[in-house]
Amino acid sequence: MVQIDLPSHHFEPRIYGVGAWTGHIHFAYDLVAVLRPALLVELGVDRGESYFAFCQSAAENKTGTRCFGVDTWRGDEHAGGYDETTFAQVSEQNCTHYESFSTLLRCGFDAALGNFGDESIDVLHLDGLHTEAAMRHDVDSWLPKLRPGGILLLHDVRVRSKDFGVWKIWAELQQPGRSWTFEDGPGLGVWQKPPSSPLPGFLEELLSPRNESNEALAKYYTGRAQAMQEKIAQHWRDSSIRNTPFAQQTVIQVFHTRDGSHCEEDSVYARMGHEGWKDVRIELPPSAGAAPLRIDFVSALTTIEIASIRLMKEGADYYSAAQKSDFDSITVTGDAERVPDPKFLRVRITGIDPQLHLPVLDVPSHVAPLVIELRLRVIV
Ligand SMILES: C[S@@+](CC[C@H](N)C(=O)[O-])C[C@H]1O[C@@H](n2cnc3c(N)ncnc32)[C@H](O)[C@@H]1O
Numbered sequence: 279m280v281q282i283d284l285p286s287h288h289f290e291p292r293i294y295g296v297g298a299w300t301g302h303i304h305f306a307y308d309l310v311a312v313l314r315p316a317l318l319v320e321l322g323v324d325r326g327e328s329y330f331a332f333c334q335s336a337a338e339n340k341t342g343t344r345c346f347g348v349d350t351w352r353g354d355e356h357a358g359g360y361d362e363t364t365f366a367q368v369s370e371q372n373c374t375h376y377e378s379f380s381t382l383l384r385c386g387f388d389a390a391l392g393n394f395g396d397e398s399i400d401v402l403h404l405d406g407l408h409t410e411a412a413m414r415h416d417v418d419s420w421l422p423k424l425r426p427g428g429i430l431l432l433h434d435v436r437v438r439s440k441d442f443g444v445w446k447i448w449a450e451l452q453q454p455g456r457s458w459t460f461e462d463g464p465g466l467g468v469w470q471k472p473p474s475s476p477l478p479g480f481l482e483e484l485l486s487p488r489n490e491s492n493e494a495l496a497k498y499y500t501g502r503a504q505a506m507q508e509k510i511a512q513h514w515r516d517s518s519i520r521n522t523p524f525a526q527q528t529v530i531q532v533f534h535t536r537d538g539s540h541c542e543e544d545s546v547y548a549r550m551g552h553e554g555w556k557d558v559r560i561e562l563p564p565s566a567g568a569a570p571l572r573i574d575f576v577s578a579l580t581t582i583e584i585a586s587i588r589l590m591k592e593g594a595d596y597y598s599a600a601q602k603s604d605f606d607s608i609t610v611t612g613d614a615e616r617v618p619d620p621k622f623l624r625v626r627i628t629g630i631d632p633q634l635h636l637p638v639l640d641v642p643s644h645v646a647p648l649v650i651e652l653r654l655r656v657i658v
Pocket residue numbers: 296297298299321322323324325326327328329348349350351352353354357385386387388405406407
């Protein structure tokens with residue numbers, strides 16, 4: 279029977295709650311602490327939730343690991359686009375805590391390949407664009423860089439919405455080699471490159487055929503994931519969310535619809551930093567309807583000032599609001615309150631689900647994308 283006495287019992291993450299990786303950061307911490315890899319590479323760093331869990335473990339457990347994080351830091355069609363704030367914040371975090379052993383490579387994944395010898399990487403985490411084609415390309419090009427017996431991590435192995443296809447690659451990979459799938463949230467696949475060789479500590483038990491021990495380990499990590507979710511919920515309840523890493527940026531989620539119903543599947547993300555006025559341009563699919571468009575701000579109890587909103591397709595304007603009277607037709611609902619303002623649409627965010635509904639618009643469906651442009655600033 280496995281003893282659940284893992285290094286992550288004492289893990290106090292510096293970065294958490296900023297992405298989809300929160301449920302796995304304790305496993306990331308233990309993986310590095312116990313395996314003590316010489317070389318770890320992550321493809322797809324974004325705000326660094328997974329990457330800095332690896333780095334924090336390497337630093338606190340003195341594993342001597344050399345870490346590399348690769349990203350364009352521009353976003354992609356699943357993560358959404360984001361501005362320069364992300365790279366600035368990730369660089370600062372890296373520089374402050376991990377500079378002696380961690381390097382950020384700002385480039386495409388293909389361009390980074392030449393930095394690593396064949397069979398040189400001990401832990402490889404692939405978390406870029408999640409379409410089947412992109413993931414297949416990343417696996418095919420990077421797997422030769424992983425040493426035999428090394429560990430590959432694939433994120434989002436359970437997601438079947440939008441055009442996510444990691445689950446297909448994961449199903450194929452599991453045939454050769456030893457693996458474990460964490461089922462929490464979007465899912466994390468852990469795979470040992472064949473030929474298999476014994477792994478230290480809990481990792482050997484985790485990658486053994488399903489048994490009491492790896493079930494107990496999975497339960498432990500589910501417990502840690504739930505505790506993280508509870509910690510974040512408490513931050514919202516007592517307003518301390520304002521002091522967390524999450525509060526450093528605001529996510530804009532635009533829902534499009536032709537029949538009036540809004541769902542996650544038909545939404546597009548963009549993310550912005552809080553340094554003054556920003557011009558944000560978001561492309562929606564050519565088929566997107568605006569009956570009505572809904573804009574949610576995932577933002578830590580801030581106030582948002584919107585100077586203009588414009589909706590265009592093939593150069594033609596379908597909606598434009600740039601002065602006080604124009605904004606009257608926008609409904610502010612959910613966890614948001616309209617604050618009187620002589621010029622702008624000013625909205626106070628009071629919780630996790632603020633919504634703006636634009637008037638219903640008749641937008642034709644043809645090849646060109648529907649584009650929404652916002653000029654706004656976030657006041658913290
Ligand atoms: C899902 S996010 C990574 C999430 C991150 N691991 C975390 O812990 O939150 C995907 C990231 O991969 C990057 N990306 C996607 N495809 C890329 C490519 N071909 N080259 C470089 N970066 C890429 C995007 O810019 C984005 O930041």
